[in-house]
Amino acid sequence: MKRTIATIAGMVLLGSAAALAGVSLVKGQAAPAAVREIQMDTGLGPLPAAGGAGYSSLTGVQPGGPWPALPRRLKGPVQPIFYRHDIHAGQYRIPCLYCHNNAANSWTANIPSLSTCMGCHLITSAPDSAGNPNPEITKLRDSYTKGESVQWARVYKIPEYAHFPHMRHVAAGLACQTCHGNIQQMPRVFAAVNVNSMGWCTSCHMQRGVTRDCTRCHF
């Protein structure tokens, strides 16, 4: 229960932060904000072309306004709920760690619990013009009410013989996009980077002059 309260409190905070930034979480009350591409520093130079396969463009997209248009083709595994990172992380700029909070303090990043989702979606249901709640959010609410989890399809998996400390990379100030790609533009998540190729890891480590010792990850 404590966690649920914290989540709701967090949502309120997020809401106030959004209000301070001149945006609102509730549709239709949006004050016009400066139109700009939402960019995040990945430390790896320019992002992949927006609007390419699997990506939606955030150009002109504002919090509270119409949702980003879907690309022609979606990539990545079909998920039980069509959760859109391009709306949550892109349009509304919810920080990754708001939901994936364990990435900051644990080896493994978590898939947010349903109660985290419900922190906002108890209130907002993104209804259509007729006032019907969004069917994907309805799925979420049903699962939560029934106390059933959602069986998300796994996108990233490194082998058992490698151990990746998420918290070290977060603590080092690395953007999540570095390994997970331009996730704020992904309506459906796909593996933008082959994290299972060790060269991916080592090239970055070499570039930044950090350890390349095998037993840092393999044990």
Place this chain on the structure above:
Amino acid sequence: MKRRRFLQVAGAAGAGLAAGCSSGSTDRLLPYVTPPEDIVPGIPTFYASTCRECPAGCGIHVKTREARAIKVEGNPAHPVSRGRLCARGQASLQGLYDPDRIRGPFRHTARGLEPVTWDAAIAQLAEALGAAAASGPDRVALVTGADSGALDGFYDEWLRAFRSTRRLRYETFAYEPLREASRLAFGVASVPEFDFASARYLLSFGADFLETWISPVQYTREFAEAHGFRDGGMARFVAVEPRRGLTAFNADEWIAPRPGTEGLLALALAASVVRQGRAHLVGAEADRVRGFLGRFGTQSVAEATGVDEAVVDRLAREFTAAQPSLAVGGGVAHQHRAATQTAVAVHLLNYVAGNVGRTVRFQTGRALDKLSRYSDATALVTAMAGGKVDVALVHDANPAFTLPRAAGFADAFRKVGLKVAFASHFDETAALCDLILPDHTPLEQWGALETVAGTRSFVQPAMTPVFDTRQTADVLAAVAQKAGKRVAAGAASARDLVAKGLAPAALEQTLQHGGQFGPAQQRSVYLVSDFARMAYQPPAFDGDAAGPVLVVYPSASLFDGRGANKGWLQELPDVATKIAWQSWIEVHPDTARALGLGTGDVVTVTSPHGSVEAPVHVYPGVRRDVVAMPIGQGHREYGRTAKGRGVNPLDLLGADATDASGALAFCSTHVKIQKTGRSVQLASTEGSARQLGRGVARAVSLAAARQGEVEEGPEATITDAERTAIAAAAASQRQRAYIGEYAKPQPKWEMTVDLSRCTGCSACMTACYAENNIPVVGEEQTVRHRGMAWIRLERYFEGDTSGTDWQVRQIPMLCQQCENAPCEPVCPVYASYHTPDGLNGQVYNRCVGTRYCANNCPYKVRYFNWWDYGTVGDPYFAFSEPLNWQLNPDVTVRTKGVMEKCTFCIQRIRFAQNDAKVRGRELVDGEITPACVQTCPADAFVFGDAHDPDSRVSRSKADARGYNVFDMLNARPGITYLERVIRGEGA
């Protein structure tokens, strides 16, 4: 820490968690609906609890990951364990995840075994109990293990509700002679508290206090405190027993009297003390004692015991010269027909030497004092055979196995109307029962034990139950309710009973702490005036006196057989003989030669009460007129690992062989040894019993150690020219391999092992199995020397083993993490390489299995995966569901064809380093402890950063006793051993 709420969905996010699924089908990730407050995926959560593997009651911390228990450690705040744990405690996890556990309630009918619902079972039991109670008093019998505290009281009250007092607190080893002797000598029927730590001279009459006796973890710690070499001093330890086991391996001197005569020897010692004028006695008491002891002339005792007069006088002198000293009696000395007399004699010896009240203290309220005697168990058997019991309930005990077959438990038990087993396994007793209501294992239970005076040690579930089991107290409460009885003010569950009288906040705090640990209340005792009531004669033995006497001793790993279904314990080589998986009979080399026997020859062992077949292990640690067999194997029922394995020596014992206290005399018969002509290969991990001049495990006398002298190894024979050549070669090697310095200073992980503290208990081995996902390979692979234990205890005999004047050297052997490692240059794929922090890295995913490294390793500490032990379907698959739940998610499960070895628990190093970095703090010396270091009851290991001159390991390394094994090979190991110190006569 809050109690775990029942998780609706237990899956969690993250890489490396879902073992077993690599590619192909899509993995599914199931987030929590509501996250439990005490779980962060990837970060362990600890629960304080109490170990229930033996009656000692060590406090434990259960490490859980994602709501599954994966490791058990000692609780540092607990007065018994002080953060340490033995092999059996480590293996409690395998009891939790045993695939042979009973998965739900069952009923035995004419058609066989049928599943039954809990409600139906409870109703059936309530009805039968109601009828039994209505038909008269004492028609219900309840057998439990060594329970104490809240639940123990509840069981008694529950039984009274059904008009019965037939309660048995049954333990195979209940220390009846010791309790009875305390009553006879001091008027207190109690197991005293022994203070090994402050004793300067230790005399043990058969007590295997480093293995199974009373509280082995506590005594190992205290023994190492006293007997470990420190600041030029140490206690002397003399072991008196006809069979030299692990405890006596650690003795500075071994005396082997005739079996059964230990008591006489103790009395002769006491008499000698008095004669020498060294007794701490005054007044009339002195006269009384002197008068009594006058009967035990040294000469007559020397004849009876076979111990020389001069030795008796010397021991008496040494024993009283060192203050305080301590004599303990137990094990085989307390397991013959004169056991109580022996215990009185040892008490008297302590009293005469002034130890009572100093190293032998009496306290009020020890759980052991309430244990039932063996004679109580046979009385229950008689009652059952006489049709006086309608309902018998057995919980946490297996009398059908641990009582001698001659006691006739099974036949009597069958006569009981309704037999109920609250068992985890279909063991020998459960197989006879009509209702099988599986209990939670201790890691799923509630409890509040009062094992030691002054402490209240809590048991709490570390995870949700693995199977459809219920805690016995919960079931009994439900039965009472169903039968319309009000018990314990209507408490409905074990948790209620435990929490009684504690406010929620206090309960939470107590659970976090592991219990309430107060000082014990001391009782001062005096020798009663008629202490000499008994006849002091050597005990009688059954059978033909021409044959050797059979010594039956508890296995240090399997205990009384309860550990036999745990692979870790079966594969743990016996601490003395180094045999795993099997039964054996120990025969002295001379006796074996006379009978034409060799190691592995199967013999028939016959006593007047039965006969068994077992292979011979030729062993110098038994007298010529003694053979010895361990208890623990020979299960006719139980799980797949235990069933049909070895023999049970209890089959050779007579049921009425008891002593004055009503204890079973395990050592009560002569046996006949006959060759069968067959022979087997023993699953022994012993390479050679001799060091052959290799200087592996070294020892030095106390006198020499005080002078800073050490035993030299073979490297001392290297000439100066050779030494120069080696140094030059090493320098050139270093120069050629030099690739510059690391940008930042790096630690160098090293270890020291103090052999004067190490007792060889092998707890480190099982801790390593648990921490590092080491597979159990089974008997056949062990015979082929394909065991995978990353750390092993090597045991060598030193000196002439034809008599008793020989020593045992033991040394834990694990990867030495050589600076100049022979394994590294021979690896063609760089799977074996040197890490910046001074370890020999082993990269499993690089290894192609050439095995060159193992070939080139002088220490033989690299192990090859001949099979896919971690893969379902492999013939040697070692982690049958749910054993795989125990796997440490931080350690790779190795696949077939790769080499593996000790990593210094690198996952713990990396975990601590990451944690320190993320929190922006420095690592603290002693923060990182490999599993072996953490569990070691003797605190023999020191681990740390050798680049830090102030670290404990750096200081320990500088000890004059420090040496490297095979130093002449120039491998420069990262493990420094400190030589054992042996305190000789008079020193």
